[in-house]
Amino acid sequence: MGLYTASDGHVDPYSLTQAIAKGARKYGALIFQGLGVTTLNLREDGRWVVSTTEGDILANRVVNAAGFWAKEIAKLAGSDLPLVPNHHQYLVTSTVPEVKALKREIPVLRHLEGSFYLRMERDGLLIGPYESTHTMRQCEDWMWNGVPEGFGKELFEPDMDRLEPHLEIAMQLVPCFADASIQSVVNGPITYTPDVLPLVGPDMLPNMWLAAGFGYGIIHGGGMGSYLASWIINGQPPFEMTECDPLRFGSWTTNDYVLAKARESYGMNNAVTYPHEERFAGRPTSRVSGAHEVLESEGACMQIHSGWEQPAWFTSPGQQPQYCPSFQRTNWHEAVEKEVDLVMTSAGIIDLTPFAKIIVQGRQAAAFMDYMTANSVPPLGRTVITHILSPTGHVYAELTVTRTHEDTFLVITGSGVELHDLRWLQDYARRGNWNVSFANITEDMGCLSVAGPKSKDILSTLSPVFNGKFPFFSCKEVTLAGVKTT
Ligand SMILES: Cc1cc2nc3c(=O)[nH]c(=O)nc-3n(C[C@H](O)[C@H](O)[C@H](O)COP(=O)(O)OP(=O)(O)OC[C@H]3O[C@@H](n4cnc5c(N)ncnc54)[C@H](O)[C@@H]3O)c2cc1C
Known part of the structure; x- marks a missing residue:
């Protein structure tokens, strides 16, 4: 048994290359050969x-x-x-x-x-x-x-x-x-x-x-x-x-x-290949969060994402931390179901350290962020979710932007687009001669998410700040268990 692709075919690479070169010349390209x-x-x-x-x-x-x-x-x-x-x-x-x-x-x-x-x-x-x-x-x-x-x-x-x-x-x-x-x-x-x-x-x-x-x-x-x-x-x-x-x-x-x-x-x-396939050559990489050992000791089975070794799921007591892919239900199906249920009904801590973190700072930082992103620039201590749009209005990037100082923004974006987004910001800053500087602190700063209906109760046991006025989309610097946290 097999699959038949009617449009499948093959082409002589030499003729194809010549045809592309001919087309390029037609539209004005100059091709110099033998020039190193x-x-x-x-x-x-x-x-x-x-x-x-x-x-x-x-x-x-x-x-x-x-x-x-x-x-x-x-x-x-x-x-x-x-x-x-x-x-x-x-x-x-x-x-x-x-x-x-x-x-x-x-x-x-x-x-x-x-x-x-x-x-x-x-x-x-x-x-x-x-x-x-x-x-x-x-x-x-x-x-x-x-x-x-x-x-x-x-x-x-x-x-x-x-x-x-x-x-x-x-x-x-x-x-x-x-x-x-x-x-x-x-x-x-x-x-x-x-x-x-x-x-x-x-x-x-x-x-x-x-x-x-x-x-x-x-x-x-x-x-x-x-x-x-x-x-x-x-x-x-x-x-x-x-x-x-x-x-x-x-x-x-x-x-x-x-x-x-x-x-x-x-x-x-x-x-x-299986759905959600993991491949293990070259691993583990050096890209791990500060909580890596703790997560592993808690039964985390790691997956790779943008070079990061990050938890995919956690084993239940007695379960082997094995990767068993399948076209049907995998050995992590029930464990993930339990994790989702816990976060929805109680609370869960999610290590989001792989999220990219970029500091945008400078005299023109606020004007620059206003120029670059679709949402309003947040006032001091506030956070917005915003988008970088392409010249024709397509979404190029989705950012979480927090104003930590008058002239400083902490920009958080997906781990898969860390340099993709930084490149765009830097390129516009360079071309527009903006007075801003960038620092990619992705690997210097951890990121933990406490999520679920009981998250506030849990955080309140660590700092009284969570009992006070701390509205959604706001940012504060607090010390939690001796660690400076934003
Ligand atoms: C045995 C074999 C079978 C393959 N079969 C297939 C197939 O069936 N289908 C398929 O899609 N692909 C196939 N490939 C792969 C395919 O050949 C390559 O992916 C493709 O040729 C790469 O094209 P390229 O333009 O990126 O690089 P290249 O074709 O290598 O071109 C690079 C160019 O850069 C130039 N260059 C290098 N250094 C300098 C320098 N310092 N200054 C100026 N110029 C420089 C070189 O002269 C060269 O012209 C096969 C490859 C091999 C080896």
Whole structure:
């Protein structure tokens, strides 16, 4: 049994690239070939001096789309990217009589257990396996030492031993493949991010854009190019695609994490995934809240979110803290039901430390926040929930903004959009020459939520301030159990 996608197909990557280049030239693009970028320098006016082997180019914007060299280009600009090339192989047979005799092309076959795709290639067959997590190879030394000097479009030595388990399954499935002779084996670098999605959008550096980390650059290239061009021209993304935002990764994304996750993502390319799936390579990360040990001792089963190890659910007494995914009810179903019930009828403490926390401060901080957000700026000691809107009025971000001092705001936003939101604020401040500064204190400040009908009673036992006038959406600095709290 299988699924048939009528619109599935394949394209020759060389012709596709040429077609896109032709289209770009038609609309005025100039393409210089054989010109290597050697240095990148940011000028005070936000423009980049791009030095090449044949002179300098002054650029309003730079798009780093350098494939597996993208990490090297990022280093020229003083940053880094979470990328590693994996070895990826495919094999092409010479003419197969049964294939040649076919009157029409067979669909591209994707076999999940065998972890390969197989399709016609002229009169023969082409098979491209995704090798297992344990046997696949990565350019680990490139990760640490950079792409070897002079490495261009070279290929690696084919490794038939690694392909064999996949080929055996293919032979059972497509018997004529067993008698085919091998014409060529291609083994090349395929760039991976930890989660196999590309890095597409603005970087943190001014006017630096990214279109890199494509595991499926042929499939995704056209669409991603259009998405990026639209964002650059219109000053806002054409639709929300935070999954591919380059800033979903951060300083927590170490080389070791990238290697472990890219290996896992590649090896599980054809794995059947469960709802709310957790993957454990590269974990635990270093991104934990100050309450991490307490939470673990209370039976927390951790899940990863934006690099944070955060509790997904708590075991009941006698229950094992095991991850047992399922398409039906999971082993955490009842525990979560109990937690929800407790918070609704009594109270619960939720560790929200992964929430992003940004301090916006300065002489023009209030005017800036007023300009940037849709709701009114809160008076001192008050909080508002507000939105950053895009130029055409789409919601770009949802923020909780508290005015802690006349010229200081504590901005809290989702953990998944920490740098995504900070980048937008910083970019507008820079372009508008606003007198404001930003401090990302996400990892310096914990955040606990006490929720439920009994929350006030509980907090009142810690400080008399909760018995007094403390209306909704207001903020005070209090000391709770010896800890300074906002
Ligand atoms: C064996 C194999 C099979 C694959 N199969 C598929 C598939 O079936 N479907 C699919 O969608 N994808 C597939 N891929 C992946 C696909 O090939 C890549 O995702 C895609 O080519 C990446 O395109 P890119 O433009 O990001 O990078 P690239 O094509 O690598 O382009 C990067 C460009 O940057 C240039 N550059 C680098 N450094 C500099 C510098 N210093 N100065 C100036 N220019 C520089 C390079 O010369 C190059 O032209 C496969 C990859 C491999 C290896």
